[in-house]
Amino acid sequence: VSRVAFAVHGGAGAMRQLRAAPDEEAALRRAIAACLDEGRAALAAGASALDVVERAVVRLEDDPLFNAGHGSALTIDGHVEMDATIVDGRGRATGAVACVSRLANPVAAARLVMQRTPHVLLVAEAAERFALAHGARAVDPASLVTEARRRELLRRREPGSGDAAGTVGAVARDRDGHLAAATSTGGLTGQLRGRVGDSAVVGAGTWADDATCAVSGTGHGEAFLRCALAHEVDACLRLRGMALGAACDAALARVAELGSSGGCIAVDREGTTALRFNSAGMLRGWIDEAGRARVAIYAGE
C-alpha cells in the first residue's frame, strides 16, 4: 500500500484575537483534530484524495468558527460572499466558484463546476443558479452570518484592528498516488462587494498535480494572486528541483517581498507533507509519519 498523506489548515494571520481567547483556540484545535481523524480513516479505507479534501473543507465550512461557509467574514456592508476551489491532481481538473452567498458549501459547488461544466470558474448569481440547479444545498445568506463576524467587522472599521485569518483548506495523497487540494473562504473582513481573492483562483490559492504536489494557501489573497503562490510552489519543484518545504518557503518569500504574509500546506507525490507560514501563526493539522493526528497554531509547535 502506497503512503497516504493528509493536511488541513484553518487560516493564517496575526492570531492576536486567538491569543486572547483560550477557549476559542481549544475549540479550533479540536475541530482540526476531528477533521484529521475523519480524513485519515477515509484514506485508510481507500477513499480518493478528491473526496477527502472536499469532505474536510465541507466540514470546516459548516463549522462557524472558521472563515468559510457558516461563519464567513463580512464585506464592508455586512454581506457574506464566498470563494472556493477544488483541484484534482489527475490532469489538474479544476472547479471554482467566487462571490457566492446562497450556497451552504462553496467547495461542493466548485466540484460541480469541475464535473458538470466545461468551465473552471463560475461567479456570483450565475454560479449560485448553476449549483442549485445541480443539487447544491441552498442556504439563506443571513444564516451564514455569526455574531463574532459582526463584531469583527465593527472592529475592522477601526483602522489596523482587523485580522483576516480563518480561510480553510485541505491537501491529500490517496492510496493510488493521486493528489488533490481544496480551499474555501469568506474573504477579508471589510472587503469591497464583488472582491475575489486567491481562494477562487487555481494557481493562486490552490494547485494539485499528481506529477508534483498539492497546495492550499491562506493569507493576504491579493498578494497570493500577485505571486501565483500555489503554482509557484509547483514551479519550484518542477522547474527548479526543490524539495517541498523549500518550495513553500520560496513561494512565501515572494509574498513577503510584497509586504504581505500567509502560509500554505502541501503534499508531494511521495506523500511528504509541508506546512509553512511567515505570519505569526497558521492553524494547521496533519498526519505525521507515525500516523498520528497533529495540530498546531504557532511556530515551533
Next chain:
Amino acid sequence: VSRVAFAVHGGAGAMRQLRAAPDEEAALRRAIAACLDEGRAALAAGASALDVVERAVVRLEDDPLFNAGHGSALTIDGHVEMDATIVDGRGRATGAVACVSRLANPVAAARLVMQRTPHVLLVAEAAERFALAHGARAVDPASLVTEARRRELLRRREPGSGDAAGTVGAVARDRDGHLAAATSTGGLTGQLRGRVGDSAVVGAGTWADDATCAVSGTGHGEAFLRCALAHEVDACLRLRGMALGAACDAALARVAELGSSGGCIAVDREGTTALRFNSAGMLRGWIDEAGRARVAIYAGE
C-alpha cells in the same frame, strides 16, 4: 535611451472563418497596424508601458471586429459578459474585472481596481457599480452585441462549429525599462453565464514583472487557468533561465498536454519580443528591431 518594445494580439484560434473572409482579415490587419502605430509613437514620446497597453486594449475593445468590449462573444443565452486584467511590472500591481456587462472598456475598469482599491479582482454587478462610481464609461450591454456575434452563437449551437478567437491583449516595455501587460475578452461563444476565463486572472492570461517579462495570452481559457500560463512563462525565465521565446513555447506545450491550444505575446526586461502560438493562427502585431510595425496571422508570416 533604453529599448522600447510593444506587441499586441487579437486572439488565437482555428481561423477557419477568417480564411473564408478576406475582407475581414484585411480589416483586422489594418486595425492591428493602427494600434501598433499609436503605441510606437506614444512610447517614443515617453509614455509609460502601463498607459500604452491600456490604450491599445481600449482601442481594440472599441473595435467591433474583436472579441472584447464592443463585439464581445455571447453567452449561451445571448448576453455579453466581459473579463479584463492589467498588470504593472513595477511591483506587479494588478487590477482585474470579470463578468461585467455595463462597462464600455473593461480594461479601464481593471485599472481603476488596481489604483483605487486594495483589491486585485472585482466581479459582476459589484465591479460595475464600483467602476461607474469612479468614472468608468457606462454602456447599454445591448449596444455591445454585434450581428456577427449573434450569427456565431447560432453556428456554435451546432456542435464543433465554434471558434473562440478574438481576445485582445498588449505588452510593452517603456523607455524607463518598465513592463506592463493587459488582456480583455468577451469570453467563449456559447459559454455559461457567470463563466470567468484566464483573461480576468493574473498569472493565467496576464503577467508583468519588471524583473522578468510581460505576457498576455489568448486561447482556451480553461486550459490557460489550469496551466497558470502567463506565470509559467515568468517561472521558466526566473527559475529555469530560459530565453523568452523558449519560455513561451514551454508554457504553451503544457496547454497542448491538456488537449488545448492558444498563444501568447511577451516582452522581456531587455526588450526582446516573442509571439508564439500552437493554434492554427494568432492575429498579432509587433514593432520589429528596425522599428517597423509588423502584422501577422498564420505561422511563418
